[in-house]
Amino acid sequence: MPGSFAIGRIGGIRIEINASWIIILVLLTVSLATSWFPSTIPGLSFGAYIALGFIASLLLFVSVLLHELAHSLVARAKGLPVSSITLFIFGGVSNLTQEPRTAGEEFQLTIVGPVVSLIIGALALIAAAGLPGLRAVDAILGYLGFTNILLGVFNLIPGFPLDGGRVLRSIIWGATGNLRAATRAATVVGQIVAYLFILFGILQVFAGNFFGGIWIGFIGWFLLQAAQSANTQSALQSVFGGVTVAQAMQPPSVSVEANRTLAQLVYDVLLPSGARTVPVTQLGRFAGIISLADIRHYPREQWDQLTVGQTMTPAAQLRAVQPGQNLNDALPLMVGHERDILPVVGPDDQLVGVLSRDAIVHLIEVRRGLNIPHPTRGNDQQLPRAS
Ligand SMILES: [Zn+2]
Secondary structure, X not given: OOOEEEEEEEOOEEEEEEHHHHHHHHHHHHHHHHHXXXXXOOOOOHHHHHHHHHHHHHHHHHHHHHHHHHHHHHHHHOOOOEEEEEEEOOEEEEEEOOOOOOHHHHHHHHHHHHHHHHHHHHHHHXXXXXXXXXXXXXXXXXXXXXXXXXXXXXHOOOOOOOHHHHHXXXXXXXXXXXXXXXXXXXXXXXXXXXXXXXXXXXXXXHOOOHHHHHHHHHHHHHHHXXXXXXXXXXXXXXXXXXXXXXXXXXXXXXXXXXXXEHHHHHHHHHHHHOOOEEEEEEOOEEEEEEEHHHHHOOOHHHOOOOEHHHHOEEHHHOOOEOOOOEHHHHHHHHOOOOOOEEEEEOHHHOEEEEEEHHHHHHHHHHHHHHOOOOOOOOOOOOOOOOO
């Protein structure tokens, strides 16, 4: 996740905090110091309330971390590598480098998170009721008990990307053996849940609860984005199941040597071919890519002096793909770039082909037209995981 920094490691798993989490720490501390603590233990100073709010917020952070550690440790025990855990504005994410291979694995590693939250919540409430301790300790325990139970219950809502959505998916997957249909069902429920959150948030705003309503609506929007992208991703991946980059790429029809001038590039290569992006070679090796966007920065008078090598995007700054790679891995690299091609580079840095958006769209049409069934193999979908 961009904007995240590591704070340490637990059992080899990197623990990261996203900058957005700092915002929620401040908001939560202030909110607890001005509402929860003054109402449960009246008569303290503002400084004392801030200190209590900060301690309670940090302990809530530890609770979310324990929830994520539960997911990650069970995943690792099943042989699925976990790179990191990131805490961000809406909770935590466990970053598995490989998705569960069976419905049973997915069910077990998912259900354990909400179960841990519910256990922490129950223990905190029992401790708050049973210990004749300080009022401040009781107030913190009461808060943690309430929020952890809320966290556990919220995450069990059966809509993707929440844990409950993954539980639902694993149950349908296990019962039918159809991962695609299971993902579809869980993401549809996820979108319904998201719309309900947004609707409830709007109603809250009209009812006068402005910040609470905005916050609930914001969570709904986040859930909606995640559910929709998971559904699109899953649909695309089922189209391209088992397709390699080599099957989708085309041989590089045009390329340009790095020592050519921009004028030569424009008049000898771009205009005759109609290409907007061209791979650049230097002594037979792939050196970079140059596109209309790169050239547009320079006035026409400079086109005779500047070389392609000086103005291209060099290979070191590009993500190239290999011919044997799965096409699913290449797709995310093509999203959101002005460049419409991706270089395919073989061993020895030789340019062996280009992957273009047009070629991928063509491939989708051909496969749809021929109704090619996608191989029902394991689960290689990297879908977002919230909390
Ligand atoms: Zn979770």
